[in-house]
Amino acid sequence: MMIHLVLVQMAFIAIYGASLRDSITFDGPEASPWLRDPRIVLDDAVSVPPALRLNPEGYHHYDEMTAFLRAVHVAYPQLTSLYSIGQSVQGRELWVLLISTTPAERTILKPEVKYVGNIHGNEPVGRELLLRLIQHLLVNYPKDDYVRFLVETTNIHIMPSMNPDGFEVSREGDCGGVQGRYNANGKDLNRNFPDLFRGGKNNGDPQPEANAIARWMTQRQFVLSAAFHGGALVASYPFDNKEVKLNLPHLSGRYEPSLTPDDDTFRHLATMYSFNHRKMHSAGACFPGDTVFPNGTTNGAAWYYLAGGMQDYNYVWNGAMELTLEVGCCKYPRGETLPEYWEDNKQAMLKYLGEAHRGVRGQVFDSLGNPVANANVRIKNRSFGSKTTTLGEFWRILMPGVYTLQVEADGFATHEETFQVEEGRHTLLNVSLRRGGDKNSGANTFNDRFPLPQLQPSQPPRRQSVFSSLNKFFNAFGRAK
Secondary structure, three states, X not given: OHHHHHHHHHHHHHHHHHHHHOOEOOOOOOOHHHHOOOOOOOOOHHHOOHHHOOOOOOOOOHHHHHHHHHHHHHHOOOOXXXXXXXXXXXXXXEEEEEEOOOOOOOOOOOOEEEEEOOOOOOOOXXXXXXXXXXXXXXXXXXXXXXXXXXXXXXXXXXXXXXXHXXXXXXXXXXXXXXXXXXXXXXXXXXXXXXXXXXXXXXXOOOOHHHHHHHHHHHHOOEEEEEEEEOOEEEEEEOOOOOOOOOOOHHHHOOOOOOOOOOHHHHHHHHHHHHHHOOOHHHOOOOOOOOOOOXXXXXXXXXHOOOOOXXXXXXXXXXXXXXXXXXXXXXXXXOHHHHHHHHHHHHHHHHHHHHHHHOOEEEEEEOOOOOEOOOOEEEEOOOOOOEEOOOOOEEEEOOOOEEEEEEEEOOOEOOEEEEEEEEOEEOEEOOEEOOEOOOOOHHHHOHHHOOOOXXXXXXXXXXXXXXXXXXXXXXXHOOOOO
């Protein structure tokens, strides 16, 4: 039986892996270079310019991380932009480094992608992976066709730490504890967003770090995203939460999936990451009694229910496809293990960025050729969509198939148009709207029914009862996500 399972898994890797390697192609004579995997040209310390050098076997605290990001921007001003989306409770900047050939200007239909690390302060492997990704992209840009393609055709936003305050009080070598998990107000940032299954209400007092993420998402129309965590080895996809009633199986420890209308795309993204990771697709349980994830992927709710999570918020309110990437069984492993984590994730991180070019993209115009901003764009029979940018742009990651695009905007008649997505090629679809219709089209768009987070200063943490403090401790102890 075991031999049979191994043979089946090997066949799956061979077939699916081949299709993934061939998944990104583009029209024109220069399409063939993008079919190749990243060549991983330079990673040795000797070849890395001084501004890009990192401690190869250690973590980078806030001051070191800040100095590195600033040095990178100074050394590569033509390829980077360094900005902060806000501050943590204790006043640390929430840094983002944009890597692109056009960091200071808008390029029509260039997709926006983001990686966010260190949401839980005591899960810092993602923080270090993202610093190494910055190094890798900039060093290999002149030498690797795939990396050059990413940087020239994608706006890559890298946020190494969403919870810098929590990281500073965490303990290296603590694999399963909770010290440093929360922000400086004692709040779990991956439980702090509006929740679809709670009527769009914020899950707890809005925190400055979560508010900053929400504000950031109103400023840029992100297409693809991933958040890095630790404590498990799996790629998790929405929904994380589910509408539950009493006496359901979860009360006895069994959870049920909560699937989005884009479940086919999410499964693809998760499997793509898992099978490009050196270990994730074949990993067993992290610890005795832990969940085993077939192929290294899971629906979030099927693992356990989580209210106020960031990946659901990205999808429902922004239309961004986000995964939660659990990149290791130990939350805060020793620094000497970081090179192995990088080798495990490097290929997957690079290939995942390319998935932003899958599906359909285009612009929405009026009859005079002017771009229509803030129009609601979605795929028919898929409830959650996005809004067009100020240039009328939209993107949607989709698997091969035939779809119907629905566009609604105030003062215009609703528009529907059928199109096809082919494997390996993005579909360009421009839409012209005609005047007409008095209704408020936004009221019919599902994700508009719920308000965005309250963008206001967070309140001082309220004193908690002994019971609630213990409950929070035991719920978080040893848990990922």
